Each structure stands twice: as structure tokens, then as C-alpha cells.
Amino acid sequence: MKYMTNFTTLSEEQQQEISEGILIEEYKKGTHLIRQGDDPTIKCYFVLQGCVRQYTIDESGKEVTANFYTEEQAILTFTFQDLSQSSKYALTCLEDSIMVVGDFDTEKEMYNQYSELETMTRQMMEIYLGQAQNEFTAFISSTPEERYKSIMSKRPDLVTRVPQHQLASYLGITPESLSRIKKRMNQDKRRV
Amino acid sequence: MKYMTNFTTLSEEQQQEISEGILIEEYKKGTHLIRQGDDPTIKCYFVLQGCVRQYTIDESGKEVTANFYTEEQAILTFTFQDLSQSSKYALTCLEDSIMVVGDFDTEKEMYNQYSELETMTRQMMEIYLGQAQNEFTAFISSTPEERYKSIMSKRPDLVTRVPQHQLASYLGITPESLSRIKKRMNQDKRRV
DNA sequence: GTGCGGCATTGACTTAAGTTAAGAATGGCA
DNA sequence: TGCCATTCTTAACTTAAGTCAATGCCGCAC
Structure with missing residues (x-):
């Protein structure tokens, strides 16, 4: 191999x-x-x-x-x-x-x-x-948000392959927080 | 050895x-x-x-x-x-x-x-x-407070041997937060 | 197709950590 | 001993995460 x-x-x-x-x-x-x-x-x-x-x-x-x-x-x-x-x-x-x-x-x-x-x-x-x-x-x-960004860049496939609440528990946050982080990031993107 | x-x-x-x-x-x-x-x-x-x-x-x-x-x-x-x-x-x-x-x-x-x-x-x-x-x-x-309690029980010597701001940076928090956590824990203890 | 259960999102509220700044305590060194 | 620098604590304010609860959205089984 x-x-x-x-x-x-x-x-x-x-x-x-x-x-x-x-x-x-x-x-x-x-x-x-x-x-x-x-x-x-x-x-x-x-x-x-x-x-x-x-x-x-x-x-x-x-x-x-x-x-x-x-x-x-x-x-x-x-x-x-x-x-x-x-x-x-x-x-x-x-x-x-x-x-x-x-x-x-x-x-x-x-x-x-x-x-x-x-x-x-x-x-x-x-x-x-x-x-x-x-x-x-x-x-x-790192903060939860930074951790999410980090995983987005290092293992982007995970974000789509894996249930969000399990991803959240890997990032050490609640599913609600993860949801808000994503929302914030979208808003920021649109604003720029 | x-x-x-x-x-x-x-x-x-x-x-x-x-x-x-x-x-x-x-x-x-x-x-x-x-x-x-x-x-x-x-x-x-x-x-x-x-x-x-x-x-x-x-x-x-x-x-x-x-x-x-x-x-x-x-x-x-x-x-x-x-x-x-x-x-x-x-x-x-x-x-x-x-x-x-x-x-x-x-x-x-x-x-x-x-x-x-x-x-x-x-x-x-x-x-x-x-x-x-x-x-x-x-x-x-775990939350910062839980992490501090955990280290208190697992490696109590560290808490006294090591500068607090360095301990804080090991726990992933600011020195100010660590100070507040200790304060909170003292107050809780006295109240009980 | 209908209904159910799990999952994701959203909102309102609480709580605690970050930030900034100031003062108090500590320790090292001349 | 006394001074300086570092460290620790405290306070006021901002911000984001946790909690609780409600809603909406699939996907799956019957």
C-alpha cells in the first residue's frame, strides 16, 4: 500500500x-x-x-x-x-x-x-x-468561531458529511451555538 | 530506574x-x-x-x-x-x-x-x-470553571507552583477570568 | 400518503468570559 | 531597605455562549 x-x-x-x-x-x-x-x-x-x-x-x-x-x-x-x-x-x-x-x-x-x-x-x-x-x-x-473556521479550511468535507449536532459536540459547543456561528458568518459575508 | x-x-x-x-x-x-x-x-x-x-x-x-x-x-x-x-x-x-x-x-x-x-x-x-x-x-x-476544578484535583501542586497567568493560558482563558473563577469558588464555599 | 421522531434553526433570556483600565500585591535586585 | 517590574485582582462594559422553548424541516416507517 x-x-x-x-x-x-x-x-x-x-x-x-x-x-x-x-x-x-x-x-x-x-x-x-x-x-x-x-x-x-x-x-x-x-x-x-x-x-x-x-x-x-x-x-x-x-x-x-x-x-x-x-x-x-x-x-x-x-x-x-x-x-x-x-x-x-x-x-x-x-x-x-x-x-x-x-x-x-x-x-x-x-x-x-x-x-x-x-x-x-x-x-x-x-x-x-x-x-x-x-x-x-x-x-x-481558540474561540468556538475560530475552531469552526479552522475545521472549514482543514476538513471541509466534515461540515457536510456529518450531522451538525455531532460536529458541535466535537467543537465543544451546543448545536444552537454552531447554528448561530454559521448565521453570523453568512451575514458578515453578505455585508462585505 | x-x-x-x-x-x-x-x-x-x-x-x-x-x-x-x-x-x-x-x-x-x-x-x-x-x-x-x-x-x-x-x-x-x-x-x-x-x-x-x-x-x-x-x-x-x-x-x-x-x-x-x-x-x-x-x-x-x-x-x-x-x-x-x-x-x-x-x-x-x-x-x-x-x-x-x-x-x-x-x-x-x-x-x-x-x-x-x-x-x-x-x-x-x-x-x-x-x-x-x-x-x-x-x-x-468542559467549561473553564470545570477545567480549573479538574486541575485542582488532578495536579493541585501546579496551582501553587505556577504563575497564574500561565495557568490561565493552559486552561484556555484569560488571567482575569481565572481570578474571577477562584473568587466565585471561595464565595460559594463560604456560603455553604 | 400520513404521521412520527429526530434534527436544525430561531428567539428571548441568563450567565460568564473577553476587553480595557486601574489599583494592589509580590518578588527580585541594587 | 527601597524601588521597579511583574503579576494578580477588581471593576465596568461588551459580547457570545448556554439554556429553554417553539417552530419548521426532512426522512423514514407504516
């Missing part, structure tokens, strides 16, 4: 071998890959097509969207480390989706077989961690 | 060997470990004693605190991946501090020597990533 090539020094043949061990699955819209509180089915995904939402219901009963995953994004949620031994997040498909599915047991075997693969995973996680850091910092320092 | 034991299957002797290769440094309060825009000096730290602040100046000139690191915390900031080739964050000591300093070149050598070390690093990063995820989600769904 072309995605892999950027990260690794593995040979063509080795990449071929790994690719053959890979499992690709299709899921219908509305499918729960994992539910909150489930035993952690130690799995990870890579979205080839579709859209997956990661969310949690917090103590006060509010639903919080932690992320949306779309094409070419990996879903790595290491939530099971929590002593609780149950998943903190739920994953559901917002659309019919096609994904690469990996489970951590075969992953470990593969690490033994191809040590470069572990290096590659580590590097990917470093990048991930850096991105998470940057996103967090950006979130801290 | 006792911290390591929790993560690895390395033998005592091996841990001993690794520990000997480790560099420990002391820094005075106010020292910049790295400045924003510096060439990324590919280093990582582990705080034995003291307090380090990670921050960035954003486009609008506002200072944003991304994190505070205190005893027993590792500083892993993978910001250099940004094409920019310069560090997005600055790290400064808020107190006199003692830290383990690692640079990535010797780290790589050690990975070759002890492959378990890479596994250990990967596992630590998984946990890190999970924590970052959780912190982000918690941040999204």
Missing part, C-alpha cells in the same frame, strides 16, 4: 507479504465497531472509505465527540490501558465504510517477524502524538 | 547498563531548553525534579501554554516533523530542575542494541497517546 511506503525501509516483497496478511472489512452505516464499556477488543483500523465517529458519554450524560476519521486516517485508540478494562469510547460508522482491520495479537507476531515494522509504527505514533499536541494547543487558544 | 521496571522485560543487568549510558543534567530556573523557532535539537527529557513549561506564541501573538511537566513526567514533543524544520514550542524551566536528557541519535543506537527498548518506548507512547486523547476529550466538553 502506497501509504506505507512513505514510512518504511521495507522492501517491495516484504510490503507485499505484509499486505497479504491484511484484513479488509466492509461495514454498514450505523455499525458499532466498539461500544463504550465493551471489553477492549484490541483492534485498530485504517479507513479506506467512509467516516467513523469516536465518542463518549461523560459523567453528566453529555455526548462528546472525540474525533471523526475519514479516508486515509488510522484509528488508534489506546483507551484500554485504563485500569477500568473497558473501552472509554465508542466507534460507529456514520457512513457505509471500508476499512483495514488489524488486531494486536497478529500485530505483535509481525513485529517479531519484521522489526522495521515496529520502528515504522513507532514513527507513525510520534507523528500522531505531535499532531495531537498541535490540535490540543490550537483548541486551547 | 524504578520507573522503567513497570514497562519492560529487560533484565536487571540490562537496565543497569542502560542507566549508565544516561545523562543527567541540572538547569537553573529560567533556562530555555529550546526556544520556539530553534532548530529542533532532537532531544527528549524526563523530569526528576522541578517544573518545565511548554508553550508557543501563536499567529495573533498570544502565548499559549501547551503543558506543564513536573516530577516523573517525560517530555516528548514531536514537533520537528513539521516541514518548517523549526520547533513550534519553547521549553523553559519554571524552577531549578534536574532531568534525564536523551538525544535521539544514541536512542536509535540503543534500539538496535536492545530491541525490547523500542517495544517499551512504543508502549509508553501508546499510553501517552491514550492520555492525550482523554485530556483532549475532557477539555472539549
Whole structure:
């Protein structure tokens, strides 16, 4: 897979071998890959097509969207480390989706077989961690309106693909506020 | 080091060997470990004693605190991946501090020597990533006041160790707001 | 086709954060 | 010790987000 090539020094043949061990699955819209509180089915995904939402219901009963995953994004949620031994997040498909599915047991075997693969995973996680850091910092320092504008420019497809109230919960605001922000922005545009 | 034991299957002797290769440094309060825009000096730290602040100046000139690191915390900031080739964050000591300093070149050598070390690093990063995820989600769904209460309970030392305006910038609010939140909380307490 | 339920928008009202500015407290340093 | 700079608090005002409630709008099932 072309995605892999950027990260690794593995040979063509080795990449071929790994690719053959890979499992690709299709899921219908509305499918729960994992539910909150489930035993952690130690799995990870890579979205080839579709859209997956990661969310949690917090103590006060509010639903919080932690992320949306779309094409070419990996879903790595290491939530099971929590002593609780149950998943903190739920994953559901917002659309019919096609994904690469990996489970951590075969992953470990593969690490033994191809040590470069572990290096590659580590590097990917470093990048991930850096991105998470940057996103967090950006979130801290911005207002809801700025966050909406930011997502409009970085992931414009989300704004149309995803229900507004879920997008709002990802931006940390209420659906009403999101609605008003959009209204304000339209008015400003017209005025200019 | 006792911290390591929790993560690895390395033998005592091996841990001993690794520990000997480790560099420990002391820094005075106010020292910049790295400045924003510096060439990324590919280093990582582990705080034995003291307090380090990670921050960035954003486009609008506002200072944003991304994190505070205190005893027993590792500083892993993978910001250099940004094409920019310069560090997005600055790290400064808020107190006199003692830290383990690692640079990535010797780290790589050690990975070759002890492959378990890479596994250990990967596992630590998984946990890190999970924590970052959780912190982000918690941040999204909480008000400034809730965030302050949360930090009071999770890292009460920070509230006293760290300048208030820097704490405010970590909570995503202005110093004035933080001041008001504290005032409100005192009044509420007295009333009860 | 009709009706129902969930979703998006709008309005009125409350509340708290941002802004600006001023004063009080603190701490470092000569 | 005393001065200066920084930091923290307070106040008055503006603005936007939360809350509650009502309406309108699909989409889906029956």
C-alpha cells in the first residue's frame, strides 16, 4: 500500500507479504465497531472509505465527540490501558465504510517477524502524538468561531458529511451555538 | 530506574547498563531548553525534579501554554516533523530542575542494541497517546470553571507552583477570568 | 400518503468570559 | 531597605455562549 511506503525501509516483497496478511472489512452505516464499556477488543483500523465517529458519554450524560476519521486516517485508540478494562469510547460508522482491520495479537507476531515494522509504527505514533499536541494547543487558544473556521479550511468535507449536532459536540459547543456561528458568518459575508 | 521496571522485560543487568549510558543534567530556573523557532535539537527529557513549561506564541501573538511537566513526567514533543524544520514550542524551566536528557541519535543506537527498548518506548507512547486523547476529550466538553476544578484535583501542586497567568493560558482563558473563577469558588464555599 | 421522531434553526433570556483600565500585591535586585 | 517590574485582582462594559422553548424541516416507517 502506497501509504506505507512513505514510512518504511521495507522492501517491495516484504510490503507485499505484509499486505497479504491484511484484513479488509466492509461495514454498514450505523455499525458499532466498539461500544463504550465493551471489553477492549484490541483492534485498530485504517479507513479506506467512509467516516467513523469516536465518542463518549461523560459523567453528566453529555455526548462528546472525540474525533471523526475519514479516508486515509488510522484509528488508534489506546483507551484500554485504563485500569477500568473497558473501552472509554465508542466507534460507529456514520457512513457505509471500508476499512483495514488489524488486531494486536497478529500485530505483535509481525513485529517479531519484521522489526522495521515496529520502528515504522513507532514513527507513525510520534507523528500522531505531535499532531495531537498541535490540535490540543490550537483548541486551547481558540474561540468556538475560530475552531469552526479552522475545521472549514482543514476538513471541509466534515461540515457536510456529518450531522451538525455531532460536529458541535466535537467543537465543544451546543448545536444552537454552531447554528448561530454559521448565521453570523453568512451575514458578515453578505455585508462585505 | 524504578520507573522503567513497570514497562519492560529487560533484565536487571540490562537496565543497569542502560542507566549508565544516561545523562543527567541540572538547569537553573529560567533556562530555555529550546526556544520556539530553534532548530529542533532532537532531544527528549524526563523530569526528576522541578517544573518545565511548554508553550508557543501563536499567529495573533498570544502565548499559549501547551503543558506543564513536573516530577516523573517525560517530555516528548514531536514537533520537528513539521516541514518548517523549526520547533513550534519553547521549553523553559519554571524552577531549578534536574532531568534525564536523551538525544535521539544514541536512542536509535540503543534500539538496535536492545530491541525490547523500542517495544517499551512504543508502549509508553501508546499510553501517552491514550492520555492525550482523554485530556483532549475532557477539555472539549468542559467549561473553564470545570477545567480549573479538574486541575485542582488532578495536579493541585501546579496551582501553587505556577504563575497564574500561565495557568490561565493552559486552561484556555484569560488571567482575569481565572481570578474571577477562584473568587466565585471561595464565595460559594463560604456560603455553604 | 400520513404521521412520527429526530434534527436544525430561531428567539428571548441568563450567565460568564473577553476587553480595557486601574489599583494592589509580590518578588527580585541594587 | 527601597524601588521597579511583574503579576494578580477588581471593576465596568461588551459580547457570545448556554439554556429553554417553539417552530419548521426532512426522512423514514407504516
